[in-house]
């Protein structure tokens with residue numbers, strides 16, 4: 001209960017969101033610069049997971065929803081609209097810059113049913129047993145202390161309330177880890193294999209997510225798994241890609257201490273280039289899960 005919960009309002013609210021105006025289809029101007037600025041608003045990496053989640057969450061008017069690890073908040077924004085203006089969605093994330101971006105989107109869209117909590121989700125300014133739905137798209141697997149956050153979520157949920165979370169799974173981008181193992185062997189750096197294995201295995205499994213949710217006192221009632229492909233021209237294109245550099249390269253680099261890390265990553269890229277040359281492109285598989293749990 002130590003974080004401040006503030007309505008996400010802003011000066012540039014063009015129109016208040018009100019879904020009673022169902023006959024008004026002409027109130028958004030395709031030519032306005034801010035429309036273009038908000039058109040491309042979703043992290044591509046997050047999209048397949050978010051679609052999986054949005055496909056499975058209960059959608060009801062008047063729901064009280066919490067989005068844990070909301071980031072720039074596309075799931076928040078979707079749920080605030082898909083559940084109607086009588087719903088209330090609280091986005092929680094300590095990443096202040098992302099929450100500023102979410103606040104701008106909320107203001108632009110005229111949403112009046114979104115609150116922002118710029119803080120870790122371990123303690124939330126919401127009453128116990130007051131929440132119908134907790135969602136977390138790629139959130140729980142990125143927390144420092146998942147058990148503490150899940151315990152808080154379980155307390156906030158009403159009996160019958162649901163927690164729906166998505167995660168990537170062990171096995172994601174396995175082609176990269178295979179090339180990394182080859183590179184370590186070729187450079188005589190096999191002593192780093194355990195660190196690489198740990199880097200690969202620290203991703204979630206369905207069993208580990210189920211254990212975490214059960215450990216927080218929730219009952220897992222549905223598990224859906226799927227996978228998508230990410231395609232690149234070759235290994236250099238993969239390792240140079242902005243989001244891969246943001247989200248993955250630091251972990252891969254941490255396996256081998258400097259200065260060898262650069263040599264290893266260069267060889268990983270070369271080995272992946274060879275795979276791409278053989279197969280026409282580098283096609284990486286990303287397995288994912290969407291797990292739903294209920295508070296009884």
Ligand SMILES: C[S@@+](CC[C@H](N)C(=O)[O-])C[C@H]1O[C@@H](n2cnc3c(N)ncnc32)[C@H](O)[C@@H]1O
Pocket residue numbers: 043046050068069070071072073075092093094095098119120121122136137138139142143144
């Ligand atoms: C991979 S991002 C996912 C963001 C967003 N849900 C999406 O799908 O694009 C993980 C998010 O978890 C947030 N996070 C990390 N620790 C957190 C904590 N203790 N409480 C809440 N959010 C946290 C990060 O700041 C980040 O925005």
